[in-house]
Amino acid sequence: MGLNPNNAPLCQAPDQALKKPGLVLCKNATDCHAHICGPQSLYPYIANRIYTPPDALLPHYEALLDALGVQRSVLVQPSIYGTDNRALLAAIQKNPSRFxxxxxxDWDISDTALEDLHLAGIRGVRCNIVDLAEAKGVLPISQLSALANKIAPFGWHLEFLMHVNEFPDLAQLLSNFPVPVVxxxxxxxxTNLGVKDRGFQNLLSLMREERAWVKLTGPYRITSEARVPYADTNPFAHALIAANPRQVVWGTDWPHVMVKGVMPNDADLVDLLQEWVPDATLRRQVLSENPERLYQFEGDA
Structure with a gap:
């Protein structure tokens, strides 16, 4: 597999302890953001990557979900695989009702290939403009618009990994998109930019207009604090919920790639929901009802 072809730094492994959170989650609670990495012997990472995670495999992840009280999950293609979705699809196939x-x-993907992905459980396409070796921070609007028109008939969405503060004109850029964005x-x-940041305020406006969704994920990626509870993220979570609770989902971000400080335990991340979404009715909406709409889950997992 080649350990580090481009000196892509090794990531620390996630906390292996399977703790139960203090918060009891609702029925059909959904982790809307996790990655399967490996096994590298079957699904090697691309050479042009910016990090190298250890294998983070489905059996441990499912055990984690069970410990947390999470019934459903949305697996997101990590940048280490580029457009090779084999590891992702293999994981979904293991339990299609749960995942x-x-x-x-690729930008030029055929309608037939999209239909095959839909049948395999795919419900959206990711555009990551952060974890790139090249063209970092560039939003290819014309290509994204064309792709959005291709995926619209399937009821999919486009998911962006981007820094909203770098795109204060995001609403204008996405004005003609025929699909939701996440x-x-x-x-x-x-967090030191504050909730009044222009890009964040425009994101709130997009949520109010039901043009954008947001994932409550990765607080350790935006905080200035070293460990949970990352209290400086609370105003951001509260603002997102207040803007439109129907447009918010939650996820663990397991296996927490590229965390350089203290690795959080996932049970502690679940318990952040008690502060972020203290109302039980809204929490059920975020954890169960919203993911069911966005990802087209059917019945119980």
Whole structure:
């Protein structure tokens, strides 16, 4: 597999302890953001990557979900695989009622290939403009618009990993998109920028207009604090919920690639929901009802 062809740094492994959170989650609670990495012997990472995670495999992840009280999951294609979705699709196939997926595809993908992905459980396409070796921070609007028109008949969405503070004109850029957009990591702006940041405020406007969704994920990626509870993320989570609770989902971000400080335990991340979404009715909406709409889950997992 080649350990580090481009000196892509090795990531620390996730916390292996399977703790139960203090918060008891609702029926059909859904982790809307996790990655399967490996096994590298079957699914090697691309050479042009910026990090090298250890194998993070489905059996441990399913055990983690069970410990957390999470019934459903959305697996998201990590940048280490480019457009090779084999590991993602293999994981979904193991338990199709429990899993949905967000893939990365070529711009010129055919309608037939999209239909095959839909049948395999894919419900969206990811555009990551952060974890790149080249063209970082560039939003290819014309290509994204064309792709959005291709995926619209399937009821899919486009998921962006981007820093909203770098795109204060995001609403204008996305004005003609025929599909919803989903943004990760609470908008992925550092907490020291504050909730009044223009890009974050425009994101809130997009949510009010039901043009954008946001994932409550990866608080350790935006905080200035070293460990949970990452209290400086609370105003951002509260603002997102207040803007439109129907447009918010939650996820663990397991296996927490590229965490350089203290690795959080996933049970502690679940318990952040008690502060982020203290109302039980809204929490059920975020954890169960919203994911069911966005990812087209059917019945119980």
């Amino acid at each position: 949905r997926g967000v893939a990365v595809v 943004l990760g990591h609470l908008g992925y702006l550092k």
